[in-house]
Amino acid sequence: MLKIANKHFSSRLFTGTGKFSNSQTMLDAIIASGTELVTVALKRVDLDAGQDGILAPLLASQQQHNLNLLPNTSGARTAKEAIYAAQLAREALGTDLVKVEIHPDPKYLLPDPLETLQASETLSAMGFIVLPYVHADPVLCKRLEEVGVAAVMPLGSPIGSNLGLKTREFIQIIVEQSSVPVIVDAGIGSPSDSAQAMELGVDAVLVNSAIAVARDPVQMATAFKEAVIAGRRAFKAGLGGRSLSASSSSPLTAFLDNL
Amino acid sequence: MQITVNGxxxxxxxxxxxxELFEQLTLQSHHSIALAxxxxxISRSEWTAHQLQEGDRIILIEAAAGG
Incomplete structure (x- = not known):
């Protein structure tokens, strides 16, 4: 069973709550995915327009469905802003879990490694359970581990791009070296992408856009659930090696020689 | 006294x-909210003891959908 800090997870699929068309579809998809960890963001309350309420059904049934919340610091451009956002999140949601997400550039939303390392160190020292969103940089992941993060979340490709596992070889190095759980975050576009990530031995994947914007998010959530289970099982079973030349799987006996 | 709330x-x-300020804002939901x-x-347990001062900048946030 997956363990992050002191929390156990029987599902290795984490899901986001962004981009769903309505709150019921969001809740149905999240339940169908079997996830036990869902990410949420923070925003300023709009005093004129009021609260949008899209998360309300999810928050109301959070305990019934055994869902942990993972607030992110999305919108933060510096370590200082991320630390502030994390403190607000802890107060708003009553959890020490935080996904440190610092991306100053809105076009590619790539994480700033220096600010992320700094924020992760401070927040870990403050008692937060820190899961930093990072580029698939094996050296950075080790540095984050040294400052006390509970897991690392390297990207597969840019957030919401659905491009899949473009960082495959680097994720493999991170898995080989890491002593904390590795969660592939961002870019997972299809169930087969998530299965491939799991086959590499990552501990979990986080999927949002690919489920939320599917034609049928509930069916897609189920497909992701099955793919993550299949990928994990394949990793545990041990994949056969690859080779350019063939290796017969049928007996090449000589019974046809006499024709 | 002049303050700002979310700008x-x-x-x-x-x-x-x-x-008292929070009560005046008449929000639909009082859950998953934090205030600075x-x-x-400022944690919710300290809201009653915390007196507002002229020029205070209050930020009120809530959980939102996100990945």
Whole structure:
């Protein structure tokens, strides 16, 4: 069973709550995915327009469905802003879990490694359970581990791009070296992408856009659930090696020689 | 006394604690909300004891959908 800090997870699929068309579809998809960890963001309350309420059904049934919340610091451009956002999140949601997400550039939303390392160190020292969103940089992941993060979340490709596992070889190095759980975050576009990530031995994947914007998010959530289970099982079973030349799987006996 | 809430100027009585301000805002949901005064997060248990000062900048945040 997956363990992050002191929390156990029987599902290795984490899901986001962004981009769903309505709150019921969001809740149905999240339940169908079997996830036990869902990410949420923070925003300023709009005093004129009021609260949008899209998360309300999810928050109301959070305990019934055994869902942990993972607030992110999305919108933060510096370590200082991320630390502030994390403190607000802890107060708003009553959890020490935080996904440190610092991306100053809105076009590619790539994480700033220096600010992320700094924020992760401070927040870990403050008692937060820190899961930093990072580029698939094996050296950075080790540095984050040294400052006390509970897991690392390297990207597969840019957030919401659905491009899949473009960082495959680097994720493999991170898995080989890491002593904390590795969660592939961002870019997972299809169930087969998530299965491939799991086959590499990552501990979990986080999927949002690919489920939320599917034609049928509930069916897609189920497909992701099955793919993550299949990928994990394949990793545990041990994949056969690859080779350019063939290796017969049928007996090449000589019974046809006499024709 | 003049304060701002999420950037909006607001006139409030001179003697007002955070909890009273929060009640005045008449939000639909009181759950999953956090509040900061001048960039200092104030936990809900301290709202009653925290008196507002002239020029205070209040930030009120809520959980939102996101990945």
């Amino acid at each position: 909006q100027p607001m006139n409030v009585p001179g003697e007002l604690c955070l909890n 005064v001048n960039s200092q997060v």
